[in-house]
Amino acid sequence: MDKPVVIFDNGSGYSKIGLAGNNEPNYIIPSAIACREVVGVPVSRMQCEDLDYFIGDEAFRNQQTHNLSFPVREGQVNNWDEIERYWQRSIYSLMRVEPQEHVFMLTEPPMNPPENREQMAEIMFETFDVAGLYIGVQAVLALFGCNSYKDNKTLTGTVIDSGDGVTHIIPIAHGYVISSCIKHIPIAGRDITKYVVKALRDRKEQIHPEDIMDVGREIKEKFCYVCKTMESEVKKFADPGSDKFRIYEGVGKTTGTPLRIKVGTERFLGPEVFFSPGKLTKDWDKPLDECVDTTIQNCPIDLRRDLYSNIVLSGGTTLFNNFNKRLGDEMQRRIDDRLRKYRETSGREPQPIKCSIFSPPTQRYAVWYGASQFASSSDFKNVVHTREQYLEYGPSIARRNVVFGG
Numbered sequence: 001m002d003k004p005v006v007i008f009d010n011g012s013g014y015s016k017i018g019l020a021g022n023n024e025p026n027y028i029i030p031s032a033i034a035c036r037e038v039v040g041v042p043v044s045r046m047q048c049e050d051l052d053y054f055i056g057d058e059a060f061r062n063q064q065t066h067n068l069s070f071p072v073r074e075g076q077v078n079n080w081d082e083i084e085r086y087w088q089r090s091i092y093s094l095m096r097v098e099p100q101e102h103v104f105m106l107t108e109p110p111m112n113p114p115e116n117r118e119q120m121a122e123i124m125f126e127t128f129d130v131a132g133l134y135i136g137v138q139a140v141l142a143l144f145g146c147n148s149y150k151d152n153k154t155l156t157g158t159v160i161d162s163g164d165g166v167t168h169i170i171p172i173a174h175g176y177v178i179s180s181c182i183k184h185i186p187i188a189g190r191d192i193t194k195y196v197v198k199a200l201r202d203r204k205e206q207i208h209p210e211d212i213m214d215v216g217r218e219i220k221e222k223f224c225y226v227c228k229t230m231e232s233e234v235k236k237f238a239d240p241g242s243d244k245f246r247i248y249e250g251v252g253k254t255t256g257t258p259l260r261i262k263v264g265t266e267r268f269l270g271p272e273v274f275f276s277p278g279k280l281t282k283d284w285d286k287p288l289d290e291c292v293d294t295t296i297q298n299c300p301i302d303l304r305r306d307l308y309s310n311i312v313l314s315g316g317t318t319l320f321n322n323f324n325k326r327l328g329d330e331m332q333r334r335i336d337d338r339l340r341k342y343r344e345t346s347g348r349e350p351q352p353i354k355c356s357i358f359s360p361p362t363q364r365y366a367v368w369y370g371a372s373q374f375a376s377s378s379d380f381k382n383v384v385h386t387r388e389q390y391l392e393y394g395p396s397i398a399r400r401n402v403v404f405g406g
């Protein structure tokens, strides 16, 4: 148990993989796997070791000869054979560790069914024979990680976790997720990439179909931002010579074609889907600030002030420039409006409520960083399921989530 804990945070788009104690993951690679099917034998019936397969960026490079798929959907594992192979490569080829000698930490989204935790335990103990296992709730880990940047350490706050496939708003009190109040928003990074791609297609940019998602994602990550208001921002792009336009220069990854693209209003209209969804998508109509506000208002009254004062951003899709400022301003406006109405109707002066958004320096991999901090803390050994416990009680040891810091 002396060797460092190995942490796998497998998201819908990217997996963050590395050793506890480090400040950043050793690998951030796509959660993609590409398997070659042998004629007549379905992939699901083949043994791991018989399989010719690739993970991460390699999976994309081999997609012409292999079947590309993503074992995690909207934050949850949806293909256990594939995630097992993914873990196998991660253990033996990337981390190059002997799993029998290490405790492993996996992460899970809020509301992960207990059956999924059991399945994770079964694979980890039976296939890999790991020394121990802990499965941590992503949002709680992200909140825990933020404490290393704060004097006022707390496990009460609201985590906004927005990755590639899913956005969650998760209120947490003293380390416990308030499950009944979690909000799921079906908009995340992949939708914004798709928005950028649609703009490129509408303008008939000459990009090969196999390259276009990647180009759209790169443009999004490099040039997109959150504006102050949509109406005023549109005007800034009215003049084709405006300095708001950007030039993307790159090479198509699959085809090797050089690309030069002028990037326009999609720079802010993509991320605007969080704040003006009704105007930009049919899938969702509530602005993010309204969702966060409603989530906190649904929580017990004595917690609300603390939940407003510690809103933590986690995940790649919260990285857009000005995302934190716009969210903070819109939220504060909603809070102040409500207090004003209260004052008008009751005649009493309410205590002001301050909304505070925290963007940790490790925001891109806040969950992984929190896991690394937690695995290095003295509390960790109390929550790990050991191999001995597994052998005695079986997968049911992982059924219940062990909360820490409560």
Ligand SMILES: Nc1ncnc2c1ncn2[C@@H]1O[C@H](COP(=O)(O)OP(=O)(O)OP(=O)(O)O)[C@@H](O)[C@H]1O
Pocket: 010, 011, 012, 013, 014, 015, 074, 075, 161, 162, 163, 164, 165, 166, 167, 188, 189, 190, 217, 220, 221, 222, 314, 315, 316, 317, 318, 319, 320, 364
């Ligand atoms: N600088 C950036 N600006 C905007 N978006 C970014 C940036 N860097 C990464 N992203 C986006 O963040 C997303 C990946 O984030 P993250 O790794 O947190 O998600 P995930 O864990 O794979 O997904 P999920 O949490 O949905 O399971 C991708 O859509 C990626 O394009």
